[in-house]
Amino acid sequence: MGKLRFYIALWAAKLSIVALKITRHNGTNFPGVLALKICPQFLKYAGKPEKIIAVTGTNGKTTVCNMLLDMLTMDGIDVLNNKMGSNINSGIASSLIYGSSLSGKCRYKVGVFEVDERSALRVFPYMKPEYLLITNLSRDSIMRNGHPEYIAGILDRYIPETTKLVLNADDLISSAVAPENSRVYFGIEKMPGDIKGCINLINDMQICPRCHHMLEYEYRRYNHIGKAYCPVCGFKAPEYDYAGINVNLDDMKIDVRDKEGTGHYRLLNESVFNIYNVVSAVALLREMGYSHQKIQEFFEKLNIVGTRYDEEHVGDKTLYRLLAKEKNAFATSRVFDYISTLPGDKEIILMNSCQGDMKHWSENTCWLYDCDFEFLNRADIKNIVVCGPRRLDHRLRLLLAGVSEDRISYAEKEMDAPNKLKLFENDNVFVLYGTDSISLGMKVADKVLGMMKKGAGNREGGDK
Amino acid sequence: MEGNIRVEVLFPEIANLYGDLENIEYIKKSCPDVEVVHSHLTEEPEFMKRTPQLIYMGTLTENGQRLAAEKLTQYRDKLVSMIEEGVHFLITGNALEVFGGQIKDADGTCDCGLEIFPIHAKRDMMNRFNSLYLGKFEDIDIVGYKSQFTHSWRDEDASDEAFESLFETKRGPGLNPYITGEGIRKNNFMGTYVIGPLLILNPPFTKRLLRDMGAGDVTLAFEKEAMEAYEARVKEYSDPNTGFYY
Numbered sequence: 001m002g003k004l005r006f007y008i009a010l011w012a013a014k015l016s017i018v019a020l021k022i023t024r025h026n027g028t029n030f031p032g033v034l035a036l037k038i039c040p041q042f043l044k045y046a047g048k049p050e051k052i053i054a055v056t057g058t059n060g061k062t063t064v065c066n067m068l069l070d071m072l073t074m075d076g077i078d079v080l081n082n083k084m085g086s087n088i089n090s091g092i093a094s095s096l097i098y099g100s101s102l103s104g105k106c107r108y109k110v111g112v113f114e115v116d117e118r119s120a121l122r123v124f125p126y127m128k129p130e131y132l133l134i135t136n137l138s139r140d141s142i143m144r145n146g147h148p149e150y151i152a153g154i155l156d157r158y159i160p161e162t163t164k165l166v167l168n169a170d171d172l173i174s175s176a177v178a179p180e181n182s183r184v185y186f187g188i189e190k191m192p193g194d195i196k197g198c199i200n201l202i203n204d205m206q207i208c209p210r211c212h213h214m215l216e217y218e219y220r221r222y223n224h225i226g227k228a229y230c231p232v233c234g235f236k237a238p239e240y241d242y243a244g245i246n247v248n249l250d251d252m253k254i255d256v257r258d259k260e261g262t263g264h265y266r267l268l269n270e271s272v273f274n275i276y277n278v279v280s281a282v283a284l285l286r287e288m289g290y291s292h293q294k295i296q297e298f299f300e301k302l303n304i305v306g307t308r309y310d311e312e313h314v315g316d317k318t319l320y321r322l323l324a325k326e327k328n329a330f331a332t333s334r335v336f337d338y339i340s341t342l343p344g345d346k347e348i349i350l351m352n353s354c355q356g357d358m359k360h361w362s363e364n365t366c367w368l369y370d371c372d373f374e375f376l377n378r379a380d381i382k383n384i385v386v387c388g389p390r391r392l393d394h395r396l397r398l399l400l401a402g403v404s405e406d407r408i409s410y411a412e413k414e415m416d417a418p419n420k421l422k423l424f425e426n427d428n429v430f431v432l433y434g435t436d437s438i439s440l441g442m443k444v445a446d447k448v449l450g451m452m453k454k455g456a457g458n459r460e461g462g463d464k
Numbered sequence: 465m466e467g468n469i470r471v472e473v474l475f476p477e478i479a480n481l482y483g484d485l486e487n488i489e490y491i492k493k494s495c496p497d498v499e500v501v502h503s504h505l506t507e508e509p510e511f512m513k514r515t516p517q518l519i520y521m522g523t524l525t526e527n528g529q530r531l532a533a534e535k536l537t538q539y540r541d542k543l544v545s546m547i548e549e550g551v552h553f554l555i556t557g558n559a560l561e562v563f564g565g566q567i568k569d570a571d572g573t574c575d576c577g578l579e580i581f582p583i584h585a586k587r588d589m590m591n592r593f594n595s596l597y598l599g600k601f602e603d604i605d606i607v608g609y610k611s612q613f614t615h616s617w618r619d620e621d622a623s624d625e626a627f628e629s630l631f632e633t634k635r636g637p638g639l640n641p642y643i644t645g646e647g648i649r650k651n652n653f654m655g656t657y658v659i660g661p662l663l664i665l666n667p668p669f670t671k672r673l674l675r676d677m678g679a680g681d682v683t684l685a686f687e688k689e690a691m692e693a694y695e696a697r698v699k700e701y702s703d704p705n706t707g708f709y710y
Contacts, residue, residue: 142482142611143594143710149525150589150613201485206477212531213506214477329483361707362596362700364609369483369661392693396664399686400486400493 002041009039010046010104013097029085032093043089043126046096047106049080052127053284054163056115056155057135057174058148059331060277061087064135065114067281071298072110075290080108087114089122117151118144124158132159133166133284135277137174138223138330139202142366148173148204166284168276169238170225172205172215186283187227187237188244188275194219194226202330202370210235221272222337223330242283247275256282256292263292266299271338312449315456317427318344321445326352326434327363329370335432336375344428346381349417349444352434353388365393373401385420387411414440418447423455469679470499472516475524475532477504482611484522484556487663491518493685495674505535512542515551517677523557523659526575526587526613533562533577540578547580552677553653556662558612560648560655561585565619581648581655582622583639587614594710597658598701599631599646604668606631607697608658615640616657630656635701635708652676667691 013031020026035042055065065083072079080099085091092113099108115123117137134155137148145151152173159165159178167175169185196217198206205224208215213232220226229236245262246255252267256279265278278299285295310321324335332352339346357363376384376398384407386394391410398408409420414437421429429448433441473479473488492500501516503509511519524532536543543563547553561567564583567575570590577585592613599606616639618626629638629645638646639657647656654673656662663670667690674682684690700706 139481143592146592146611146613147481147525149527153589201483203477203480207505211506214504357710361710362697364594364596364611364710366482366609366611366659366661369486369664392689392696396686396689396693399689400490400664 002039003045005039006042006045007104009035009037009042010097010100011102012038013094014102017098026084029090029094031097032085032090032095035093035097036090041126042093043096043123045104046093046126047100047104048096048127049099049106049108049111051109052111052113052129053131053133053288054113054115054127054129055133055135056117056120057133057168058117058138058140058145058151059328059334060135060273060280061114063274064133064277064281065112067277067302068284069112070302071281071285071295072112074298074301075294077110078108080106080111082113087116088119092123092127118154120154120158124160128160129163131166131284131287132163133280134168134174134177135280136168136171136225137177138171139204139328139370140330141327142364143327152177164287166280166287167238168225168280169240170221170227170276172209172224172228172237175238176209184241184283184287185238186242186244186279187240188221188247188272188279189240190219190227191247194221196220198223200333200372202333208233208235222334242279242286244275244279254278256286258283258286261292263296265296266302268299268302271334273334273338314449314452316425317423317429317452317456319445319449319452320428320430321441322430322432323438324352324432324434326354326436327367329367329372332367333372333375336372339430340375340378340381342428344380344426345424346428346430347383347385347421347423348376348381348430348432349385349387349414349421349448350394350432351388351414351417351437351441351444352432353390353394354434354436355389355440356436358389363390365390368393368397371397373397373403377402381407382424383407383409383420383422385409385411385417387414387417414444415447417444418451421448421451423451469495469497469518469677470501470514470516471518471520472510473500473502474509474519474521475505475528475535476502476522478528478531479522479524479559481523481525482557482659483661484659487522487554487556487661488520490661490663490670490685491674494670494682495679498679505531509536509539511546512539515546515549518552518554518673519546520554521556521559521562524559524562526589529558529562529567530575532559533575536562536578540580543578544580547651547653550651552673553655554662554673555648555653555655557657557659558585558614560657561614561616563648563655564616567614581650582619582626583616583648584619585614585616589613593637595636596701596706596708597633597636597646598698599633599636599658601631601669601672604666604672605698606658606666606669607694607701608660608662608665610637610657611659612657626650627653630654631658664690665694665697667694
C-alpha cells in the first residue's frame with residue numbers, strides 16, 4: 001500500500017508541476033506539499049541521488065549551499081538541489097519530484113540540499129547524506145527554535161550514523177553533535193580583530209561542558225564563536241582539520257591549510273560570517289576529493305547571492321540593501337556589527353518588524369533584547385528611522401542601547417521611512433529588511449534610490 | 465534607600481534566554497545606584513553571605529534547569545526561609561519550574577525541582593507552545609509572551625495557602641492552558657512564565673516592584689517611551705481581533 005500511495009503521490013505531484021508551469025507558478029513547494037499529503041512517507045520511497053550532500057545550521061546554510069551548488073556545476077555536474085524551494089521536508093520532496101522520472105527513479109547522481117535544522121527529524125530518517133556540513137548553531141526564532149541546545153538535540157537524534165560530518169570547531173554547540181559520527185572540523189586561526197571576552201548579549205557557551213566552570217577563549221570572533229578552553233579541567237575545542245589562516249581583508253584572500261597542503265582562496269565578502277562560509281565550503285569539497293587548485297578556480301568565478309547583500313552608488317551616496325532576519329537576534333547582530341565597521345557616516349531604515357506575524361497575531365519581540373542594538377550606538381550613524389508595526393518597540397530598544405533620541409526618526413509606514421532620511425553629503429543609507437519583507441524592502445530601497453537620483457540630478461542641474 | 469538595594473542574579477551564565485537578563489539591566493538603568501551581583505554555578509550564592517533585596521533568575525535551557533536545581537538543592541532551606549521572610553524574588557520563564565517539583569518529559573524522563581512549591585510541570589520537546597499574554601497584577605495590566613515546552617499544574621494535594629497566582633489571566637494561558645491563574649506568588653516571591661522581558665514591557669509593574677523593594681517612586685529609564693510601547697501593546701492585545709496563538 002505504501003508503494004502504491006507513493007506512485008499516486010508522485011504522479012499527482014508531477015501533474016501539479018505541469019499545472020504550475022501553465023499558470024507560471026514555478027519554483028513553489030506545492031508538488032512536495034501535495035506528495036506528502038497523499039503519502040506522508042514520500043521521502044522514504046522517492047528516488048534519491050547516489051551522492052547526497054546536506055548543509056544545515058542556523059546561519060550561512062543558504063550561502064554555503066549556493067556556493068557548493070555553483071562550484072559543482074562549474075565542474076560539469078548536474079546537481080539536484082532545493083534552491084528554488086524551501087529547506088523543509090516539502091521543499092526537499094519537491095526537488096526529488098522534479099528530479100525523478102515517472103517511475104520514481106532519480107535522474108541525478110549528485111544532490112546538494114539545504115536542510116532546515118529543525119526539519120532534520122522529518123528529513124534524515126529518509127535521506128542519508130554522505131556528508132552533512134553544519135555551519136553553526138545559534139539562537140534563532142524563539143517561537144520555532146527555542147534555543148540552540150534544543151536544535152543540537154534534534155540533530156543528535158536524527159543524523160544518520162553513516163553520515164560524515166563537516167563541523168565548525170569554533171562553535172562548541174554544533175561541533176559536539178552526534179559524537180559517534182565520523183567527522184572533520186574546520187575553523188579559522190587567530191586573526192586581526194579577534195577578542196577574548198564576549199561583547200554580545202547572546203553568549204550561549206559560557207560554561208565548560210565537562211566541569212561547568214567558566215570557559216575562556218584563546219580568541220573569539222563574536223558570541224560563542226571562537227577557540228574555547230576550560231582553565232580548570234583542561235577541556236578544549238577540537239583541533240582544525242581545515243584551518244583558515246592568513247586572512248587578508250585588504251587583498252580579500254585567505255589560505256586554507258589541511259594535512260595535504262595549503263590552498264589560496266578568494267574571499268567574497270569581508271564579514272567574518274562569510275569567511276567561515278568559505279572555509280566550510282573548502283573543507284567539504286576537499287573531503288569530496290577536490291584539489292586546492294580546482295577549488296581555487298571555482299572560487300575565482302563565484303559571486304555572493306544578491307538578495308542578501310547589495311550596494312548601489314548614486315553620485316556621492318551609497319545605498320545598501322541588507323537582509324537582517326527579523327526574530328533572529330544572532331543574525332541581525334552580525335548585520336549591525338558589520339554596518340558599524342564600515343567607514344563613513346550612515347543612515348539606517350530599520351524595517352525588520354515581522355510582517356508575517358502581524359497578519360495573524362503579534363510579533364514576539366523578546367529577540368530585540370538578545371540583539372546587539374548597541375552596535376548602532378555610534379557617532380557615525382547619524383539617523384535611524386524606525387517604522388512599521390513594532391516601531392515603538394524598536395525606538396525603546398535603541399534608546400536603551402544608548403542611541404540618543406535626536407538620532408532616531410519615526411515613520412508609521414515603511415514606505416514613509418525614506419522621507420525621514422537626511423540624505424547628507426557622502427551618505428551611506430542602509431535599508432534593513434527581514435525575510436518576510438524582502439519585497440517591501442526592495443520597494444523602500446527603490447524609493448530611496450529615486451530620491452538619491454533626484455538629488456544627484458538636481459545637484460548636476462545646479463552645477464550647470 | 466536606593467543605595468542599599470542589592471539585586472542578586474542567579475546563574476546568568478545559563479539563565480539568560482530570550483532577553484531575560486535585560487530585566488535587570490532595566491532596573492540598573494532606572495536606578496543606577498542599585499548594586500547588581502552575579503552568583504555563578506560553581507560558587508556559593510551571594511545570598512548565603514548577605515540577603516539581597518531581590519533575587520532574580522531568568523529562562524534556562526532544559527539542561528540549565530537541571531544544573532540550577534542541582535546547585536540550589538543544598539541551599540533549599542535558606543531559599544525557603546528567605547521566601548518566608550519576604551525577600552523579593554523575580555523568577556521568569558521556565559526558571560519557575562526549578563522552584564516546583566517534578567518536570568515530567570513526554571519521553572518518559574523526569575527532572576526534579578527544589579519542591580518549594582507544590583507544582584509539577586509536563587514537558588513536550590516536540591511541541592513548543594507560543595502565545596501572547598494579557599493579564600492583571602492587582603490593578604495593573606500585564607502584557608508579554610509565552611514561549612515554552614512546558615506547562616505547570618498545581619499538585620492535587622496542594623493546599624490553597626501554598627501559593628497564590630501572580631497574575632490573573634485575561635487572554636492567553638495561565639500556568640497551564642486550562643486555568644486563568646498565572647505564575648506563583650507567595651509573600652514577595654514572584655514567579656511567572658511570562659517573558660518579554662517582563663520588566664521592560666510592563667513599566668507600571670516595574671515601578672511597583674521597585675517601590676516595594678524600597679527604591680521609592682522611581683522614574684524609569686525612558687519611561688515615556690516605555691509607557692507608549694506598553695499602552696500600545698495593552699490596546700493591541702485587548703483587541704479581540706488580535707490572534708493570541710502562534
